[in-house]
Amino acid sequence: MCGIIGIIGVKDVVPSLMEGLRRLEYRGYDSTGIATLVDGVIDRRRAQGKLGNLEKRLVEAPLAGIIGIGHTRWATHGVPNEVNAHPHASAKVAVVHNGIIENFVALRDRLLAKGHVFATATDTEAVVHLITEYLDEGLSPEEAVGKAIGELEGAFALVILIAGEENLLFAARKGSPLAVGYGDGEMFLGSDALTLAPLTRRIAYLEDGDWVRVTREGAVFRDVSGAIVERKIHLSSVSGAMIGKGGHRHYMLKEIYEQPQVIGDTLNAMFNPVERTITLPPLPFALDDVERVTLIACGTSSYAAMVARYWIESIARVPVDLDVGSEFRYRDPPLQAGGLALFISQSGETADTLAALRHCKAKGLRCLSIVNVAESTMARESDAVLTTLAGPEIGVASTKAFTTQLVVLACLTIALARAKGQLDADGEARLSKGLTEVPARAAEILKYDEDLRAIAQTVAEARDVLYLGRGTAFPIALEGALKLKEISYIHAEGYAAGEMKHGPIALIDETVPVIVIAPSDGLFDKTASNVQEVVARGGKVIFLSDSEGNRRLGVTPAFSVVLPAVDPFVAPILYAIPVQLLAYHVAVIKGTDVDQPRNLAKSVTVE
Template sequence: MCGIVGISANRPIVQHLIAGLAALEYRGYDSAGVALLTGDGISRLRAKGKVRDLVALQAETGLDGHCGIAHTRWATHGVPSEGNAHPHVSGQVSLVHNGIIENHAALRRELQAEGYEFSSQTDTEVVAHLVERAQRQGLGLLAALQDTVKRLHGAYAIAAVSAREPGTVVGARYGAPLIVGLGEGEQYLASDVHALLPLTKRFMYLEEGDVAEVTVGGIRIFDLDGAPAEREVKESHFSADAVELGEYAHYMLKEIHEQPVAVADTLEGRIAGGKILTQIFGVDAERLLADTQAVHIIACGTSYHAGLVARYWIEQLAGVPCTAEIASEYRYRDPVVREGTLFLTISQSGETADTLAALKLAKERPYLARMAVCNVPESSIVRESALVLMTRAGPEIGVASTKAFTTQLVALALFSLALARAKGLDDERYSDGVRQLERLPGHIAEVLKLDEEIKELAEQFIGKHHALFLGRGTHWPVAMEGALKLKEISYIHAEAYAAGELKHGPLALVDEDMPVIAVAPNDRLIDKLKSNLEEVRARGGVLYAFVDETVAHGLDAARVVILPASGEIAAPIISTIPLQLLSYHVAVQRGTDVDQPRNLAKSVTVE
């Protein structure tokens, strides 16, 4: 959520600032703005709505300059409006901010007592006034920001400019991502590398508490204690083409169809001679896997569903106790940590606020080690973890996660099998699991051929207001993910239940107006699930089943979609694909905003 771009250059930059915001639209936002240093001081444009509205404003005014900042806002303090949109201005300072300043109310009262006037409801305007006050007291812009952040409680990524120092952009981060981009004769700040990919591939990732100064002539970075700091320059492996739509109508559809390649990338170089290479998790992985006596998985949203699937795999294959927990709940309880417990976080962005906060708490508890499954190298969660497995999903622009989820599942399957092997899993079952993973890209490509069939099926959902998803075992979390996809992009209320829970309440909802979607692999629970589905049919429910080809015969349903047989590890990954397609086509046919559903953001970097 929220996006930041800052540039200092020797050429006009407004088109690059706005293009950077457009590249960050996937993060979710409700307003956009830009501030530039001009001969008249600070000039600013802000618009409630989309970046295209900002483009229209800029075309009308012709505003441009060589140094400036830009922002897309996702409302936390104050309603979406032009007045609450960033950048905010105080005197000769303009500032943008991601995150939440928890002590903003006290700071606001202090500033108001000194005569500072507020024109917005945001916590960010407090920060702008603090920087302006520090400059009035004689501090340079960099020192003013360093002085200001000492007063802030909460999470922030900040970029600021001052008419007193044309050509300078300063930034700070604590609990929210901010990176520095290195160019030729110009330098950049941004909250995400995707904003700068057309301009540079060279980045430095600021660490917690860093403050940076960016000018045409170079970059200076200072750590939390104010000491000069060096940060390694990294070459991004992302390309600008990776965030182009190409032939697809929506990013979500593009990313669904990228899954065979994304999964192949996740597997590449990690299996050799029919064995998972243990060192892919880290230099000390072999010892840590042998010492692991329990696993505690922490994640949010879709990543949490991936963790629930992994819980089944870890306990079934490795015989190791495993719990999966929502990060926002973990933060506010006192967990009992048994000896030898591995703490495993899952996050697409590596900056998910609740997951990152949980990881910091875990450092104070007696876990064996911390491991991350993540898609973004150099993200905060990756840097804070001893063991890491990158998913290699590539950029995911659609808010509704697709390839990030399946690649997380593949990464977790690799981990589960490696842990199980360390705990004595027999050769036959281990080798079969590895083969299932190796065949996955081909099986996913096969399932994607069902696109037109599922598009037709989606027509049955256009007028529906509720839906029920059912699964058992590893397919219960898959059902949860299917329900989440449907609700977040089509706005149809959907719930998921373990099918055995039907008679404990949800069966009361079943009638001809409540479509029931079931995922049914050929596993040890298939007969139990078939009995649960008969309960639905007996009450007049309309049943849609996505089933393994080996169990499709004789299944009584309004529609049966047949999936390839793939095995106990691959099946939940395979079953996810048609549920993604179903949600996508229902949303398109209902006319909702598929890639940017209302009220949601891609990266949830605030609590």
């Protein structure tokens, strides 16, 4: 996850900016940078690699100032370098940014036509030039920033520094978290309370859609409509743990809410926003040589693999074998040397998956791992690695690791399909566009938190719960059932909706909630037919679909959640979020240990 810090101080802020960046290192990064005002002029220092490289730059070329911004960044497309590092700046504006600007290309083309010169292909630079354009037109800083923010589409967090303004920072949040810290004649901005902990105890959080004007005298918040609003100031001294939880009650909830940002971070590492193409890191083998894929994972990661099997077979037209790590070696399937084995693990230390990797290497397969820990054993022993940029996941029940795994698998599918000649440029652009919309749509889904909390009361009273889905929604049904079992200890099962009449329908009565994952895709009508059968037998249907699906259902479920309409390709990524939230709220109602459920460990490192 990229990280942000901003400070309006009463003395040189560079040491505090660097300390803030150091506290953001846990998120992972490959470049860093800071910008301050020196006699009202924007000055920057940036460096590729770790924070020590930036410290060396500051020794070689010192920087000072009583106002400044800083950033830790994962590279988007192409190699990480100083040019692409944040802050991005013009003579009038400097910006640090997390997330994705969906309409970047349209903004960039418009600004290029007006004579703006872009030094990078990053979406962040479009924000810099857009605000600069409005300042050039004579708007005040607040007017320019407000107008620019109103034009941005996507999920993002921004902190903005204006030349000549020694007592002014702006910040905005849509999907990605951002906090405001209150000091004694000083003000602070950061990605989370952990970043600001050494600087202040008094912290307020921007709500989704907010933007804020910050001066030494305080902060003025505006909501998505532009109206001035109040945001409560919290004392971070409640507990050290709560600082790490970003004000949330549990790590699991914090990690659910981080998904718009980490999905965007992960996608950015492989997506070229100018060309609308997916570019994987260099691989030691050619994707067009891949004739068969063997997918291996455990637990939640195995459901990500199951979604990937649908994608790879239907889009890239490459056959896929799928196994859980604990069964793979003992089944001892015939393996063809030179084939591609793909392993998925949050920790990169999962014992069964690691053993399967070693088995495949011994059989001469090319081994590609998707992990969240770049230094893990699986990463070191694989021929190639695709990293999810979820940041540390503390909650035992995986949430953001799962959705970022799906993002990586979606990108891999697109790259494989293109290499195999199964996807043309228009097809790649369509699927890539669907992916770029995911962070913003994920942020929209989080707004249903209260609705899902109300529904959770009914689920918490049940002894048994069924989850149904078809196509790529079937693995999400399995994942939803696993989440509920893991943290609430309620018996739950996930089924392919078409299998309901082959046995599970016998369980249906008024005491059994049936949670249906049903995006309005090509399989919707068949799923709707299954829902009608459940309703006819008195089952309590909790229906997750978009507005079109709810309109077409034909019966009235006990509860319905109307989710954003998205390309069916990316629906499993987004529909994972409401089932996570539902499981979380059920567990809270039942009073279980959400972050450390009984009998479970974060990483299963023994068979």
